[in-house]
Amino acid sequence: MHQDFLENHPITGKKNINVENDLHGSVIVPNRIPVVDMRPLLQSDDPKPVAEKILSACQDLGFFYIYNHEIDHSLQTDYLSQVKQLFSLPLEEKMKFDVRTSTAHRGYFPLYGENNDPASSLDLKEGFDVMAEHNLDDPRVVANLPFHGPNQWPENLSQFKSITMRYYNSMTILATRLMQAIAVALKLPSGFFSDKLDGPLAMLRMLHYPSQAGQVNKQVIGTGAHTDYGLLTILLQDMNPGLQVYTPDEGWVTAPPLEKTFVVNLGDELQRWSNDQFRSTRHRVINVSGKDRYASPFFFHAAYDTVIDCLPNCCNADGTSNYSPIRAGDYMWSRFLATFSHYQSPELNLPTEKQD
Secondary structure (H helix, E strand, O other): OOOHHHHHHOOOOOEEEOOOOOOOOEEEEOOOOEEEHHHHOOOOOOOHHHHHHHHHHHOOOEEEEEEOOOOEEEEEEHHHHHHHHHHOOOHHHHHHHHHOOOOOOOOOOOOEEEEEOOOOEOOEEEEEEHHHHHOOOOOOEEEEEEEEOOOOOOOOOOOOOHHHHHHHHHHHHHHHHHHHHHHHHHOOOOOOOOHHHEEEEEEEEEEEEEOEEEOOOOEOOOOEEOOOOOEEEOOOOOOOOOOEEEEEOEEEEEEOOOOOOEEEOHHHHHHHOOOOOOOOOOOEEOOOOOOEHHHHHHHEEEEEOOOEEHHHHHHOOOOOOOOOOEEEEHHHHHHHHHHHHHHHOOOOOOOOOOOO
């Protein structure tokens, strides 16, 4: 059923590609997005060398590559294999773990289920979301706190859960170490964010982008232009290009896959915390590679009750901030309400935090 839909789709069903001019990303110039060696941070307790490398990237584009990150290549390969197996299941099978049946936003969403720039485009992608496991008797689950609850797992993929959670846990460790370097880059103690990351809202998303063909315009692209919501995102992608980053001087540029690297970008929480000193940059995905593209961003957010307020050393000259304080979980939830179409349907019973 799903394959029949794609073959007859007005975008994916055609062999020739004619991409609208403003959807082209220029080939990125060498070192426009920095490539940072993580070894000095991961093999010592001193985050300063890495902090110095990423500082300019955080202030400029908010994007950089990392290598020597110590995430085993075989784990990445095994994980991507599971991702491909998941999306190769029949649509009827994937809909058995539909995200709309989860009060904690876990599970599968189909094409156009999420639209990152809903005023301008539909997102031609399907995805699957995983977060930390919470038992049903967890007080946060009992209180209907958004994003807290059990994951949904496909029954017919025997290794899917174990490999996915190994990868998830590895990403959590890597993101926590990166936040140490970012703290130092902000002229803060390396452990500044530690208590803010006690129970982080960390989401692992699996994505499948069918290759677009025919007349490709901005009404339907892989992922519409957006910024990420959290502290940082660590992206694993296959070798099929598609990611584009908006730069103030060159417009949209392609961020190509580089072997043995992850792409890291900053999110809105960090831009708000730093009072715009660090950048959360718009990016999008357009897959006209002629192949299916698979990618997996790991979205790392502060703990739900953490208040995102201007850091004292980042305030404006008069002591003010460009943003009002907001609870991390509330901000994340507001963005999901705006981008996932099923949350805009009044007949759905949405998770709402119980009040004392």
